[in-house]
Each structure stands twice: as structure tokens, then as C-alpha cells.
Amino acid sequence: MSVSGLCQICESRPAQDRCENCGTxxxxxxxxxxxxxxxxCAAQADPDPGRNEDVDVHRF
Ligand SMILES: [Zn+2]
Ligand SMILES: [Zn+2]
Structure with a gap:
């Protein structure tokens, strides 16, 4: 892959790839x-196991 420029997150290392979601x-x-x-984006797309408790609705 020919990606030119720096990583837009750390801005210190050369970019290797492009995010398919936000284009970063x-x-x-x-x-x-x-x-x-x-x-x-990976952190947002990844289901967080620690937040499963919020799904519980009826807990009387
Ligand atoms: Zn980086
Ligand atoms: Zn992204």
C-alpha cells in the first residue's frame, strides 16, 4: 500500500494504512x-463486554 504522510493520530510515525470508516x-x-x-473507530466498533449490564431492563 502506498500511503504517504504521517499517522494522523500520533503524528510522529509514517502512516501505514487508512481507516475504512473515517479515512484517518x-x-x-x-x-x-x-x-x-x-x-x-475500532474502539467504538468493538463491543465492550463491560457495558453489557446496561442491556438489562426488567430487574424488579
Ligand atoms: Zn500513530
Ligand atoms: Zn477511523
């Missing part, structure tokens, strides 16, 4: 290759 260019440290997203 990210270095390897800030790009989740398994989901092809930057770490920001």
Missing part, C-alpha cells in the same frame, strides 16, 4: 488490521 491515516500502532479501522 494511521501507523501500525494506531491501526487495527483485523478490522481495517483506526484505533478510534
Amino acid at each position: 491515516f494511521a501507523c501500525r500502532a494506531h491501526y487495527e488490521r483485523t478490522v481495517r479501522l483506526c484505533v478510534d
